[in-house]
Amino acid sequence: MSINTSLTRLLGVKTPVVAAPMAGASGGALAAQVTAAGAFGFMATGYISVERLVNELSLVRGMLNLAPSEPLPIGVGYLGWQLEESTASAEALLSAALDNHVQAIWLAFGNNLYQWITYIRSYDAEHKRSPPTTIFVQVASAKDALVAIHDWKIDVLVAQGNESGGHGYGSAPPLLTLVPSILAALPKGGPPLLAAGGLMIGSQVASLLVLGAAGAVLGTRFLMTPESQYTDAQKRALVAAKSDATVRTMAFDRARGTLGWPTGVDGRGLYNSTVKDLDSGVDIETVKAKFDDGVRNGNPDRMLVWAGTGIGLISEIKEAKEIVRELHADIVEHLKLASELCNDN
Ligand SMILES: Cc1cc2nc3c(=O)[nH]c(=O)nc-3n(C[C@H](O)[C@H](O)[C@H](O)COP(=O)(O)O)c2cc1C
Known part of the structure; x- marks a missing residue:
């Protein structure tokens, strides 16, 4: 059964799920498999070189059997504060993705994200790119959401709740508060709003669709795949972790x-x-x-393992494709359950 949201229509995907760009964990292989399964995959550029990014992108091209001239149906995520360290290297990193014609770029955690949005828009105009690159921005408050929508005119807004694994704003409200507060401020016909943070299974995603989100971003769940670049020791720690960990x-x-x-x-x-x-x-x-x-x-008592609050819900490693298939079926099942709660009597 199909699911139809403003996100699935914008990206041309079947499942309203996006695999987050995760520095140190999501490369081309994970992004390609997520996209191939019908959701949308991002790879991350945090802490990597231009050369490495280009290699990862050609891996995606190979995995998806795409010719060099064809667009890449994945996204690339950037950490704003790292781009801000040097404009020359930032432009080289952004251009590597744009030259490879990636479908989307994700920006977060910077003091001046707008300068990179301008760079991407100018690149698109200069290269007569149509449709233009889809720009995602991740925020953690209704105030920042309004700036991203009205001033920056971004294409997809990601609301990152306090539950999120990896970096985020400590002051972020939980998703059940953040999503409605942003939706209340969103103009009608505004960009799709995605929810991120603590989401591991389809019933959670369905609940956010019912709340008014157009889709969900999952990070931690996709760390627990053979395709993620986390080490075996980090994956074992995730499998063993309970919900209070x-x-x-x-x-x-x-x-x-x-x-x-x-x-x-x-x-x-x-x-x-x-x-x-x-x-x-x-x-x-x-x-x-x-x-x-x-x-x-690989000592779990000392090493770093980023994880969201949903970690206790899953305790196995599964291929990314399998996860997307399961999520899709689970979302459909729970949306049906929700619709059965209403009737005319
Ligand atoms: C290992 C890891 C690395 C992450 N790296 C990034 C990143 O490079 N850029 C970014 O915007 N968000 C990053 N995030 C946060 C995600 O974008 C997303 O908000 C988060 O994974 C959602 O919460 P969840 O992990 O509970 O699903 C990272 C998250 C994890 C778990």
């Missing part, structure tokens, strides 16, 4: 030295001794040494 923290960024995030951003991951030690005042050099050692040895 995550915490929002800056401990992992302090331990690995990634401190360029905009004010108010922290990350949700599995709680372990790296967090415990930093919270209880152990000196940073000692924690860093144990963290580095833990990463090398």
Whole structure:
């Protein structure tokens, strides 16, 4: 059975699910498999070079059997604060995706995202690209949503709730509050609104569609696939984690030295001794040494594993294609259940 939302129509996909760009975890293989299964896949560029990005994109081209002249039906995600570090490298990274004619670009976590939107729009105009690149922006408040819609004229808005795995704004409300608050402020006929954070299964996605979202973004669920670039040790930790295992923290960024995030951003991951030690005042050099050692040895009590609040709902590794198929069937089943709750009597 088909599902019809403003997102499925805009992207030309069957399932209203987007696999989040996840720095250090989602490359071309994951994005390609998600798209091939009927949802929409993003790969991330956080911490990678232009050369690596180009390699990942040619992997996608190969996996989807596309000729060099054909557009790539996946998206590429960028961290705004990393782009802001050097305009020249930012433009090279953005151009690598645009030259490969990717369908969408995702921007988040920057102090000046609009300059990159302008860059993408100018590239599209110069290359007479039609349809133009679909621009996604992730926000965590109704205030930022209005700027993205009215001032930046973005194409897809992602509302990131407090439940989200990986980085996000600590002040973000939970999705059940954030989505209605943005929808109340959205103009009629505005861009599709997607919900992100803590979503692992189709019934959750269906509930957000009923709330008025056009689709959902899943990150953590797609970490638990053979295609994600997480290590086996990180995947094992995700499989073992229970629903109370995550915490929002800056401990992992302090331990690995990634401190360029905009004010108010922290990350949700599995709680372990790296967090415990930093919270209880152990000196940073000692924690860093144990963290580095833990990463090398795959020690779950020290290494970094980003994860959202939904982690306890799933405890197995599955191919991305299988996950998309399951999500689709589950969403349809729950939308039917919802519609059966109403009748004329
Ligand atoms: C490992 C990991 C890496 C992430 N990296 C990025 C990123 O590079 N850019 C970004 O905008 N969001 C990133 N996120 C956040 C996602 O965009 C999304 O909001 C989040 O995964 C949704 O919550 P969930 O993980 O509970 O599904 C990341 C999330 C995870 C779990």
